[in-house]
């Protein structure tokens with residue numbers, strides 16, 4: 121076994137390479153980064169049960185639109201669980217990051233209010249967790265400058281997630297922010313000395329860069345001490361929920377079941393969902409992805425196993441499957457939607473939550489930046 125200290129990661133290679141997560145080098149003796157992160161996640165889950173106070177979590181979202189059921193089961197529910205387990209949680213609204221793949225951030229304030237309403241409706245408690253927007257925390261942003269000095273242009277250009285986003289955005293030119301936002305993300309994480317970052321696989325290259333920045337800063341300016349923690353990924357087992365068109369569920373594809381949708385909208389969308397021509401319903405994610413995704417959605421909402429629901433539906437076919445999915449989602453989301461509607465009607469309250477979170481984050485960031493400047497010799 122490994123160490124009990126949560127801030128080091130002996131199962132991950134200590135290299136600074138930004139190799140893609142899928143790289144399998146025959147000369148490599150260690151596990152690939154995804155497998156390593158999965159193993160480490162299992163260890164950390166155990167440590168959280170024993171000593172939640174050792175950890176500090178930073179997690180966040182881009183305010184680009186409404187959250188959907190994939191977000192709920194993939195990240196939101198996990199954040200609430202960690203908060204309830206006693207881990208301090210910082211929830212970042214990454215408003216500057218919206219500008220990576222588009223020139224203009226539309227309806228930013230509306231999306232920010234929607235995020236906060238969903239956070240609170242899902243059970244994040246602003247008295248315990250800190251909800252803030254990074255644009256409002258000046259000292260966090262200043263950290264990006266020394267951090268930029270610790271990375272190479274070549275390293276930024278190799279980031280596989282950034283490359284995929286550049287390809288998907290299809291913009292005529294790649295902005296400096298697109299190339300450097302993973303460094304900003306390091307500031308998001310390290311300003312509050314988070315040592316645990318719940319992420320999906322696509323974020324692992326960013327976390328690897330954050331880890332490199334933390335180590336390099338510690339080596340260059342802090343005499344090799346653990347001034348910044350080297351944070352671990354808490355790999356979220358993102359459920360394989362597909363969009364209603366059978367492709368990856370994604371805001372930009374318009375195939376999502378949103379938490380803010382009405383029950384009627386949910387019913388309409390799910391009735392249109394793609395299935396297949398086999399009448400007997402079975403849970404087979406590889407062979408029958410669309411049918412299995414609907415089963416999984418119903419199962420997550422009911423807290424049961426997808427195969428059990430499949431057996432119940434049996435030969436009653438896709439129409440019955442959709443009926444079950446619609447009822448499960450609407451039933452499960454009913455209390456969330458009721459709370460959300462109340463919250464979104466009180467923008468003053470939502471903004472007061474954000475302002476309070478911004479103030480807490482600013483205090484923490486001022487403290488960290490002060491120490492960073494002292495270490496760098498820029499206090500005059």
Ligand code: TRP
Pocket residue numbers: 178179180181182212214217305308309317319323
């Ligand atoms: N990149 C994340 C996303 O697209 C959002 C984000 C910004 C983030 N800063 C972060 C996530 C820091 C974790 C840690 O969803």
